[in-house]
Amino acid sequence: MIPGGTRTLRGRIRTRLRGLLSRESAASRSLVVEAEPAFRTRYANPYNARLYTAMTAEGVLVRDLSWFRLLTSRVDIVHLHWPDLTFLSGIRRYRVVARLVFFFGFLRVARLRGTRLIWTAHNVVSHEERATPFLRNWYRRLLTENLDAIICLSQEGVAAMRVSYPELAEVPAFVTPHGHYRADYDFSADRAEARAELGLDPDARLVVSVGQIRPYKNIPTLIERFREREDDGTLLAVAGNPARGPLRGVIEEAAGGDPRVRLELAFLSDERIALWLRASDLVVLPYSAIQNSGSAILAVSADRPVLVPDLGSMHELAALVGPQWVRLYSGGFDRSVLDEALAWLDQREAEERADLSALEWDAIARSTIEAYRLVLGVPHRRVDAREVQIRHAAETSRR
Numbered sequence: 001m002i003p004g005g006t007r008t009l010r011g012r013i014r015t016r017l018r019g020l021l022s023r024e025s026a027a028s029r030s031l032v033v034e035a036e037p038a039f040r041t042r043y044a045n046p047y048n049a050r051l052y053t054a055m056t057a058e059g060v061l062v063r064d065l066s067w068f069r070l071l072t073s074r075v076d077i078v079h080l081h082w083p084d085l086t087f088l089s090g091i092r093r094y095r096v097v098a099r100l101v102f103f104f105g106f107l108r109v110a111r112l113r114g115t116r117l118i119w120t121a122h123n124v125v126s127h128e129e130r131a132t133p134f135l136r137n138w139y140r141r142l143l144t145e146n147l148d149a150i151i152c153l154s155q156e157g158v159a160a161m162r163v164s165y166p167e168l169a170e171v172p173a174f175v176t177p178h179g180h181y182r183a184d185y186d187f188s189a190d191r192a193e194a195r196a197e198l199g200l201d202p203d204a205r206l207v208v209s210v211g212q213i214r215p216y217k218n219i220p221t222l223i224e225r226f227r228e229r230e231d232d233g234t235l236l237a238v239a240g241n242p243a244r245g246p247l248r249g250v251i252e253e254a255a256g257g258d259p260r261v262r263l264e265l266a267f268l269s270d271e272r273i274a275l276w277l278r279a280s281d282l283v284v285l286p287y288s289a290i291q292n293s294g295s296a297i298l299a300v301s302a303d304r305p306v307l308v309p310d311l312g313s314m315h316e317l318a319a320l321v322g323p324q325w326v327r328l329y330s331g332g333f334d335r336s337v338l339d340e341a342l343a344w345l346d347q348r349e350a351e352e353r354a355d356l357s358a359l360e361w362d363a364i365a366r367s368t369i370e371a372y373r374l375v376l377g378v379p380h381r382r383v384d385a386r387e388v389q390i391r392h393a394a395e396t397s398r399r
C-alpha cells in the first residue's frame with residue numbers, strides 16, 4: 001500500500017477519526033460492500049462476479065450498487081470499477097448531470113456512517129471519450145476528491161495513475177493482479193477437436209487474435225504484417241466483433257481475400273471464443289497502447305502462449321505466468337516481430353498447462369478485503385507510513 005490521508009467531500013480526515021460515527025468496529029463484523037458492478041455483468045465480463053463470489057466465501061456481503069441503500073443502510077465500501085461508464089455513458093447530458101449529483105450527494109450521507117469509496121483502475125485512460133469536456137472534468141474532480149483508495153492490477157498501473165492523476169498522490173494505492181478465466185470458459189476441447197469444429201487444417205500452424213476488436217488492438221496492422229510473410233503454411237484467424245465505424249471495412253481490405261487469413265467478424269459466444277483459442281498455436285495481441293489485458297489472461301487461461309508488446313503491465317504478467325507463456329516485444333509490430341515469435345514458438349518448451357497460481361481468485365479476494373480493512377482504519381497488521389508497500393495477491397496467498 002502507498003499510505004495517504006482518507007478523502008471526504010471536503011478533503012482528508014486523519015486516520016484516528018475514522019469510524020467514530022460508526023457504532024461498531026469493522027474488525028468485529030462482516031463487511032458490507034456495494035460494487036459497481038458486482039454480479040450483474042457476469043456474462044459480459046466474469047471478472048467482477050469471480051472477485052465478489054470469492055469475497056462472499058470469505059464472509060463479505062457484496063451487492064450490486066444501490067444508490068438508495070447509501071441513504072438507508074450501513075455500507076462499509078463502495079467499490080467502483082469503470083466509473084466513466086457508470087457516470088458518463090449516454091448522449092443525454094442531463095442524465096450524466098443527474099447521476100453525478102445524486103451519487104455524490106448520496107455518498108455524502110453514507111459517509112456519516114463511515115462509508116469509504118474505492119476505485120479499481122482497470123485502465124488509466126478510457127478507451128473512448130464520453131460526454132463533453134466540461135462534464136468529464138467535473139466528473140474527474142468529484143471522483144478524485146472523494147476517493148479513499150485506488151486498486152490497480154499492476155505496480156506499473158500505480159505509477160501510471162500517479163502520472164495521469166497527480167491529485168491522487170496522497171491517496172493509498174493497492175495492487176492485486178487480474179484473475180484467470182479457467183472456470184468461465186469450456187476449454188476441454190483439444191487442438192484437433194477445436195479445429196475440426198471450426199473447419200480448420202488440422203496440421204497448419206495457426207496464429208489467432210480473438211475478442212472484441214477496437215482500433216487500439218491494431219488488427220489491420222497484424223493482418224498486413226502477416227501477409228508480408230512468405231507462405232510457409234501458417235494461417236491467421238481474426239475472430240471478434242469490430243467496433244462501430246469503418247474498422248470492419250479496414251480489416252476486410254487488409255485481408256484482401258487472402259486464403260491464409262480467416263475472418264470471423266461477428267459477436268462470439270463464450271463457446272466460440274474457447275474453440276478459437278484451443279485451436280490456436282499462438283495468440284497475437286499487437287496493441288498500440290495497453291495498460292492491462294484481459295485477452296492476454298484469457299489466452300493463458302486456455303493454455304495458449306501469447307505475444308504482446310512490452311507496454312503497461314505486460315512485463316508483470318510475464319513475470320507472474322512465465323516467459324514461456326507470455327512473449328514480449330519492444331517497438332512497433334513489424335514482420336520481424338512476428339517471424340521471431342513463430343521461431344520462438346517452434347523451439348518453445350513448456351508444460352502442457354500454464355501455472356496460474358498467482359492469478360487465483362481466492363487470494364485476490366483476500367488481498368482486496370485486506371485493502372478494505374486498511375482503508376477503514378482497522379488494519380490486520382501495523383502499516384508503516386514511511387514505507388511504500390505494494391502487495392500482490394500472490395504474496396497474500398503465501399502468508
